[in-house]
Amino acid sequence: MARKKIALIGAGNIGGTLAHLAALKGLGDIVLFDVVEGVPQGKALDLSQCGPVEGFDARITGTNDYADIAGADVIIVTAGVARKPGMSRDDLLGINLKVMKAVGEGIAANAPDAFVICITNPLDAMVWALREFSGLPHHKVVGMAGVLDSARFSHFLAEEFKVSVKDVTSFVLGGHGDTMVPVIEYSTVSGIPVPDLIEMGFSTQQRIDEIVKRTRGGGGEIVALLKTGSAFYAPATSGIAMAESYLYDQKRVLPAAAHLTGQYGIDDLYVGVPVIIGAGGVEKIVEIKLGDEAKTNLTVSVDAVKELLVACKEIDSSLG
Numbered sequence: 046m047a048r049k050k051i052a053l054i055g056a057g058n059i060g061g062t063l064a065h066l067a068a069l070k071g072l073g074d075i076v077l078f079d080v081v082e083g084v085p086q087g088k089a090l091d092l093s094q095c096g097p098v099e100g101f102d103a104r105i106t107g108t109n110d111y112a113d114i115a116g117a118d119v120i121i122v123t124a125g126v127a128r129k130p131g132m133s134r135d136d137l138l139g140i141n142l143k144v145m146k147a148v149g150e151g152i153a154a155n156a157p158d159a160f161v162i163c164i165t166n167p168l169d170a171m172v173w174a175l176r177e178f179s180g181l182p183h184h185k186v187v188g189m190a191g192v193l194d195s196a197r198f199s200h201f202l203a204e205e206f207k208v209s210v211k212d213v214t215s216f217v218l219g220g221h222g223d224t225m226v227p228v229i230e231y232s233t234v235s236g237i238p239v240p241d242l243i244e245m246g247f248s249t250q251q252r253i254d255e256i257v258k259r260t261r262g263g264g265g266e267i268v269a270l271l272k273t274g275s276a277f278y279a280p281a282t283s284g285i286a287m288a289e290s291y292l293y294d295q296k297r298v299l300p301a302a303a304h305l306t307g308q309y310g311i312d313d314l315y316v317g318v319p320v321i322i323g324a325g326g327v328e329k330i331v332e333i334k335l336g337d338e339a340k341t342n343l344t345v346s347v348d349a350v351k352e353l354l355v356a357c358k359e360i361d362s363s364l365g
């Protein structure tokens with residue numbers, strides 16, 4: 046069987062880390078694409094030289110030519126600009142929308158059968174725009190944010206409860222902005238819901254509220270510390286988990302920005318919800334029952350995403 050081909054559009058911090066992880070995990074041959082000449086080629090060479098030490102023989106190449114992504118099975122898009130301290134993700138919309146147009150057209154012309162995972166911010170608007178520009182089927186274009194946000198929530202919960210993070214499951218839904226919705230009733234330690242753990246004295250409602258707030262600001266906390274860019278290790282790991290679920294038909298249930306057609310009362314919008322990812326792409330949107338507070342918070346989050354789409358359409362009339 047021929048090896049799978051993974052194309053990474055954007056060879057920056059996340060792109061390079063994705064390539065490293067994909068090679069270590071033996072996902073397939075890797076093509077790193079970037080507009081900057083030399084960077085994808087240099088990173089590909091450096092990464093290839095990990096092979097003899099790590100014992101992987103993936104072919105890793107760098108390119109500035111979209112023709113080289115032809116036949117890709119999975120494409121992960123991180124092309125664009127990351128925020129710096131003092132900026133919101135939404136401040137990136139104008140510049141990254143233009144990048145999504147170029148990337149969408151490059152994918153459509155060269156790898157229209159790929160499963161595409163968008164990571165570029167502001168995520169929910171960019172994955173929607175990338176799908177529009179590429180014209181790929183909606184179930185083959187998905188956004189990565191929920192896996193990362195849930196990983197952050199799980200990490201903070203594990204620290205709070207003083208338990209292994211392996212036993213913590215959590216769900217963060219909605220848009221990937223400050224209005225994201227960590228859902229406490231579906232967050233558990235070995236199946237024990239967080240509200241029950243509060244009753245059992247593992248924590249207090251006030252402490253959990255603080256963790257929810259920290260999760261919502263999790264990206265900004267790292268931007269403020271790094272000063273020159275944003276998080277990339279956990280975002281790359283999260284993107285790879287989604288790629289693996291597609292490549293190995295794992296049918297994992299993961300929170301991801303998926304195209305909704307009436308689910309959760311939301312129509313024609315990409316927003317973070319639990320989905321099943323398998324060989325068919327986004328095979329199913331999972332509609333969980335939400336309490337009143339989560340429902341209200343999801344509406345606020347969805348409204349924020351809708352505003353971004355209005356802004357996209359104002360900037361690029363072809364999206365109208």
Ligand SMILES: NC(=O)c1ccc[n+]([C@@H]2O[C@H](COP(=O)([O-])OP(=O)(O)OC[C@H]3O[C@@H](n4cnc5c(N)ncnc54)[C@H](O)[C@@H]3O)[C@@H](O)[C@H]2O)c1
Nearest residue numbers: 055056057058059079080124125126127164165166190280
């Ligand atoms: N969805 C999430 O959860 C999440 C998490 C972290 C970062 N992000 C976002 O991911 C994006 C990438 O982050 P990063 O840290 O890798 O940034 P980075 O600046 O390190 O890398 C971005 C790369 O994109 C390249 N690029 C710019 N325009 C391009 C184009 N038209 N075609 C191809 N490549 C192009 C740049 O040359 C650069 O190498 C940012 O928008 C960031 O906000 C999203």
Ligand SMILES: O=C(O)C[C@H](O)C(=O)O
Nearest residue numbers: 128134166264265275276
């Ligand atoms: O915060 C950012 O700008 C990057 C990313 O969206 C994150 O959550 O780490």
